[in-house]
Each structure stands twice: as C-alpha cells, then as structure tokens.
Amino acid sequence: xxxxxxxxxxxxxxxxxxxxxxxxxxxxxxxxxxxxxxxxxxxxxxxxxxxxxxxxxxxxxxxxxxxxxxxxxxxxxxxxxxxxxxxxxxxxxxxxxxxxxxxxxxxxxxxxxxxxxxxxxxxxxxxxxxxxxxxxxxxxxxxxxxxxxxxxxxxxxxxxxxxxxxxxxxxxxxxxxxxxxxxxxxxxxxxxxxxxxxxxxxxxxxxxxxxxxxxxxxxxxxxxxxxxxxxxxxxxxxxxxxxxxxxxxxxxxxxxxxxxxxxxxxxxxxxxxxxxxxxxxxxxxxxxxxxxxxxxxxxxxxxxxxxxxxxxxxxxxxxxxxxxxxxxxxxxxxxxxxxxxxxxxxxxxxxxxxxxxxxxxxxxxxxxxxxxxxxxxxxxxxxxxxxxxxxxxxxxxxxxxxxxxxxxxxxxxxxxxxxxxxxxxxxxxxxxxxxxxxxxxxxxxxxxxxxxxxxxxxxxxxxxxxxxxxxxxxxxxxxxxxxxxxxxxxxxxxxxxxxxxxxxxxxxxxxxxxxxxxxxxxxxxxxxxxxxxxxxxxxxxxxxxxxxxxxxxxxxxxxxxxxxxx
RNA sequence: UGUCCUGUGGUGUAAUUGGCAACACGUCUGACUCUGGAUCAGAAGAGUCCAGGUUCGACCCCUGGCAGGACAACCA
Numbered sequence: 001x002x003x004x005x006x007x008x009x010x011x012x013x014x015x016x017x018x019x020x021x022x023x024x025x026x027x028x029x030x031x032x033x034x035x036x037x038x039x040x041x042x043x044x045x046x047x048x049x050x051x052x053x054x055x056x057x058x059x060x061x062x063x064x065x066x067x068x069x070x071x072x073x074x075x076x077x078x079x080x081x082x083x084x085x086x087x088x089x090x091x092x093x094x095x096x097x098x099x100x101x102x103x104x105x106x107x108x109x110x111x112x113x114x115x116x117x118x119x120x121x122x123x124x125x126x127x128x129x130x131x132x133x134x135x136x137x138x139x140x141x142x143x144x145x146x147x148x149x150x151x152x153x154x155x156x157x158x159x160x161x162x163x164x165x166x167x168x169x170x171x172x173x174x175x176x177x178x179x180x181x182x183x184x185x186x187x188x189x190x191x192x193x194x195x196x197x198x199x200x201x202x203x204x205x206x207x208x209x210x211x212x213x214x215x216x217x218x219x220x221x222x223x224x225x226x227x228x229x230x231x232x233x234x235x236x237x238x239x240x241x242x243x244x245x246x247x248x249x250x251x252x253x254x255x256x257x258x259x260x261x262x263x264x265x266x267x268x269x270x271x272x273x274x275x276x277x278x279x280x281x282x283x284x285x286x287x288x289x290x291x292x293x294x295x296x297x298x299x300x301x302x303x304x305x306x307x308x309x310x311x312x313x314x315x316x317x318x319x320x321x322x323x324x325x326x327x328x329x330x331x332x333x334x335x336x337x338x339x340x341x342x343x344x345x346x347x348x349x350x351x352x353x354x355x356x357x358x359x360x361x362x363x364x365x366x367x368x369x370x371x372x373x374x375x376x377x378x379x380x381x382x383x384x385x386x387x388x389x390x391x392x393x394x395x396x397x398x399x400x401x402x403x404x405x406x407x408x409x410x411x412x413x414x415x416x417x418x419x420x421x422x423x424x425x426x427x428x429x430x431x432x433x434x435x436x437x438x439x440x441x442x443x444x445x446x447x448x449x450x451x452x453x454x455x456x457x458x459x460x461x462x463x464x465x466x467x468x469x470x471x472x473x474x475x476x477x478x479x480x481x482x483x484x485x486x487x488x489x490x491x492x493x494x495x496x497x498x499x500x501x502x503x504x505x506x507x508x509x510x511x512x513x514x515x516x517x518x519x520x521x522x523x524x525x526x527x528x529x530x531x532x533x534x535x536x537x538x539x540x541x542x543x544x545x546x547x548x549x550x551x552x553x554x555x556x557x558x559x560x561x562x563x564x565x566x
Numbered sequence: 567u568g569u570c571c572u573g574u575g576g577u578g579u580a581a582u583u584g585g586c587a588a589c590a591c592g593u594c595u596g597a598c599u600c601u602g603g604a605u606c607a608g609a610a611g612a613g614u615c616c617a618g619g620u621u622c623g624a625c626c627c628c629u630g631g632c633a634g635g636a637c638a639a640c641c642a
Contacts, residue, residue, distance in 0.1 A: 328573095
C-alpha cells in the first residue's frame with residue numbers, strides 16, 4: 001500500500017474529514033489501497049468558484065493519495081445540456097491546472113449498460129413500468145410526513161414490465177406516458193426511497209448520442225452506477241445529496257454489487273459573501289443584461305474570475321484555505337482577494353500608471369529634455385531585472401496625491417511639501433493652478449537634481465508618488481471592478497424581494513488611465529501591478545493601439561482605510 | 567411538526583480520538599520601506615448552542631432540549 005506523500009511533507013497540517021476517511025480506508029486496505037475520485041459536472045451551465053472548490057478537492061485528493069480523478073459529464077438530460085458547456089467546462093478545469101488524462105467520461109457512455117442493469121432489476125422484481133402521469137406520481141408520493149400511495153401498476157408481472165420497458169426504449173409510447181420506477185418503499189420517511197423514477201420517455205436530441213435514445217436515466221440511477229462503472233472509490237458531492245445516499249446504496253445493493261463499491265460522501269458547498277452562486281441566479285444576471293456575459297469579470301464564474309485576472313494558483317490556494325467540512329459556511333471575499341494578492345505580489349511585474357491624472361510641471365527642469373530612468377520590474381523578484389521609464393518636465397500624477405489643505409499625516413504632495421517621485425527625484429510643490437471653477441489644472445514643482453534615484457542621496461521624505469511622463473505615456477482604458485452586490489448575502493437580504501435589488505450600481509467604473517510606455521505592448525492576459533494602486537490585467541477586448549486593463553484587485557491601502565474609518 | 571445533517575473567536579478550519587482551544591483571513595498596534603504595498607514584531611478577540619449526566623478530567627461520550635440546513639422535478 002502506498003503511503004500518502006503529502007502526509008510526510010506536511011505532517012503538522014490537520015486533515016479534513018475526507019482525508020481522515022481516506023487515510024483510514026488506505027490503512028484498512030479498502031479497494032486495494034486505491035483512491036479514485038471524479039468531478040461530475042452537468043454540462044448545463046458555466047462553472048463557478050464553488051465548482052472550483054469541488055474540482056480542487058477531487059483532483060487534489062487524488063493527487064495527494066496517488067490516485068486518479070476522472071472528469072465525467074453527467075449528461076442525462078439532453079433538454080438542458082450542450083456541447084458549448086462541455087467545452088467551457090473542459091477549459092475551466094484545465095485552466096485551474098488539473099489533468100484528467102484520457103479519463104474524460106460521459107454518463108451517456110453508459111446508457112446501454114444502465115439499460116441492462118435496469119433489466120436486471122426488473123427481472124428481480126425491483127423495478128416496474130408505471131403509467132401514472134407526472135402529477136399523479138407527485139400526488140401519490142405524499143409528503144415527508146405523510147406516506148405515499150402505491151402505484152396501481154406496482155405489481156405488474158415481470159414479463160409485462162420487461163416487454164413494456166423494451167418498447168419504451170424502442171419508441172412505442174409517447175413522451176411522458178410511462179416511466180420506469182424502482183420498487184422500494186412508498187412509506188419511507190425518505191422521499192427519495194418512495195419508488196423513485198429511473199427512466200423517463202423524452203424525445204430529445206442528445207449532444208452525444210443524438211437520437212439514439214428516447215428514454216433517459218434519472219440522476220440517482222445514472223450517477224451511482226456510473227461511479228461503479230468507473231471504479232470510483234470515493235464519490236464526493238455536496239450536502240444536498242446526503243438524503244440521496246440511501247438510494248445510492250440501495251441501487252448498488254440490489255444490483256448485487258459486492259466488490260469495488262463506491263461510497264458517497266458529502267461536504268458543504270462554498271458560499272462567498274457579496275455574490276450569488278446559484279446557476280439560476282447567475283443565468284438571470286446574464287440574461288437580464290445585469291452583467292456582460294458569463295465571463296464578466298464581476299461574475300463568480302471561473303471564466304469571469306479568469307478574465308478578472310485571478311491566477312489558477314490563487315484559486316487553488318483559496319480552495320485550500322477555505323477548508324472542507326460539513327457545516328454551512330460563508331467565506332469572506334477578503335480571503336479570495338488575499339490569495340490573489342499573495343500570488344500577484346510575488347509574480348506580477350510593476351508598472352506605473354495614473355488612473356486619475358493631474359498635470360505636474362517641474363519648473364526648474366530643462367524643456368525638451370528626457371531622461372531614461374532605471375526601474376526595478378519586481379522588488380520581490382530581483383532576477384526579473386529592470387525596465388526603462390522616461391522622465392521629463394511635464395508629468396502626470398494621481399489627482400488624489402495632491403491636497404491643497406492636507407490633513408495630519410498626509411504624506412503626499414501639498415504646497416511647500418516635498419515628496420519623491422518614484423525612481424526619479426525629490427520634488428517640492430510650489431503652487432497649484434486652478435481654472436475658473438476652482439478645479440486644479442496643474443501643479444508646479446521644483447526638483448532637487450541631487451536626489452536622483454540611485455545616486456545615494458540621503459535626503460528622506462515621507463511620501464513616494466507614482467507618475468508618468470506626459471509626452472511618453474500611453475493612454476489606456478481601465479475597468480475598475482468592485483463587488484457585484486452591496487449586501488453580504490444578497491439571497492437573504494432581499495427577503496421576499498428580488499436579490500437583484502442589492503446589486504451594486506458602482507460595480508464597474510470605466511476610466512482612462514495613462515500608463516508608462518513599457519506596458520504599451522502588453523497582450524491579453526498579461527498581469528501587472530500598477531504601483532500603489534492595484535493589480536491589473538489586459539482584457540481580451542484590448543487592441544494593439546487601444547489597451548484595456550481590468551483591475552483584478554486593489555492594493556491594500558491603509559491610508560484609504562484610515563480615512564474611511566473617520 | 568417525518569427522516570437525515572450541522573452547531574468552536576467577526577469569518578473559515580483544527581484540537582494527535584477524553585488532558586483546561588490552535589491556525590488562517592480579517593481587525594488593531596509598532597518597526598522598516600524610494601509602493602501608506604510587501605516584510606517583520608506584537609495585541610485584542612471564543613471557554614466550544616443550552617441544560618443535565620458519566621469521568622480525576624468533556625469541544626470530544628450519554629440523555630433531553632434549542633437553533634440552522636437538506637429532502638415532497640419524469641432536474642442534477
């Protein structure tokens with residue numbers, strides 16, 4: 001039996017309940033010491049950060065314990081599924097950094113086997129063809145507190161069931177006219193055991209099996225058996241399937257499966273504050289035009305988060321930190337942001353960009369003169385070297401970096417005060433020029449030539465500002481994103497109202513920025529830290545002469561926080 | 567008023583299976599800094615849903631409550 005490697009790497013790390021189960025299973029030699037999981041999405045929508053947790057969990061467990069993880073599409077309902085979603089899901093899982101090798105499976109691959117297994121149950125008298133309508137079945141099922149009624153077709157002879165079921169497959173009956181049901185217990189306190197439907201007649205073209213089938217298996221019937229057919233050892237799903245587990249086991253029992261039985265385990269799904277996670281609500285946001293598609297950078301979808309500039313490593317780190325347990329949870333968005341900052345701080349090259357420019361003129365600097373200054377690409381990674389940043393008489397700085405009448409502890413520019421221009425000189429503010437309505441149109445300064453960066457000047461100032469040279473800077477569009485909702489839990493906050501009422505109208509602000517020339521030829525997907533403001537990435541909408549940056553997340557800003565708290 | 571699951575700092579997750587609760591995020595100090603970033607040092611914050619019981623000793627075991635969640639698609 002193999003010993004889990006990671007257990008040796010991180011002996012002090014506490015194990016989550018699934019890891020404890022797995023280690024116990026490994027120790028006891030269950031399934032021959034084999035670990036095999038699967039990520040089983042239904043291709044009926046885009047994956048979101050909650051799915052990312054499941055992906056990281058399933059693939060992560062397999063990696064950690066030298067096992068395997070399959071990608072299996074749970075495609076048993078052709079009316080809702082499509083190839084578009086299949087492809088999007090594949091891309092997302094791959095982007096997250098996981099490899100299912102040649103194990104890309106589909107529940108639809110098992111339709112024939114599932115059909116034969118159903119025949120087996122019919123022959124055992126454990127399944128029957130029911131001719132009640134959908135409404136009748138629903139009524140007859142009772143309620144959690146009231147037992148259901150037996151179907152009038154429940155005691156049909158085996159031969160008749162066999163004949164009917166075969167003809168169902170052949171298309172002898174209209175859609176919805178008959179179903180195959182497991183014969184279990186209409187009085188069970190567990191609703192899922194009240195003769196659940198296994199097959200329905202549905203003439204729909206399937207994205208893989210085309211029109212080959214007109215009967216399709218239901219989730220409970222297909223899922224567990226698919227797990228078995230793939231030799232899955234640990235079938236991990238979310239809490240809402242907990243009540244399905246007795247049925248999952250019933251099918252295995254009655255199919256008389258003794259060896260290599262998969263087991264189902266449930267964990268609590270991920271919830272994030274200030275967003276919604278249900279597919280239905282996400283779809284509503286897309287279709288109602290509240291966002292610009294599934295990959296809108298404000299969406300909690302994997303494609304949205306990717307476009308926003310998050311890295312796969314940051315998502316994996318996040319999944320790791322949120323933990324795995326069985327109790328409902330709401331994770332703070334701040335944790336997700338912490339994870340990207342951590343990754344990007346180490347890996348994103350720095351660049352200077354001014355988001356809200358105001359002109360700054362250095363009166364004693366020669367006209368028409370340009371200096372090429374050396375700037376470090378990433379202080380966290382000296383090996384990345386330097387870049388050149390042009391400096392000249394007329395610059396732009398951030399409007400918020402100047403205050404005529406500054407409060408205490410304002411380390412930036414104000415009349416008579418000195419600051420350093422990053423990588424350049426220390427300047428002193430002489431005066432601000434305003435227009436008729438009092439807006440500042442230009443700030444005039446003088447510089448001290450002896451304070452050039454790298455010259456070893458000992459002069460100290462409290463503040464350092466980022467800037468760009470007016471003549472050399474490149475104009476770019478910046479899309480500043482904020483949380484999509486104003487309420488920590490939009491679902492509940494609305495009460496009986498609409499969750500969309502708590503949508504943040506300021507979740508997207510589009511602006512123009514001036515960027516230093518070294519970032520002028522950035523390509524889609526490139527990520528940067530704009531010094532002092534945040535992490536940004538190039539959006540796919542970006543064109544060679546027309547850059548578009550998305551703000552992934554701002555830098556932590558203790559000054560802004562301090563001001564806000566006042 | 568049926569069945570099942572869950573209750574540990576603000577948030578999330580631990581506690582070597584009974585030995586007076588740890589880690590992360592967040593928060594707050596301070597140091598350092600040519601990013602008010604990063605880094606470093608430190609602090610505050612729970613006595614584990616409640617009530618009993620077992621035990622020398624309970625977050626952990628037992629009993630009874632309470633609270634929250636899941637389940638009544640021919641969805642997954």
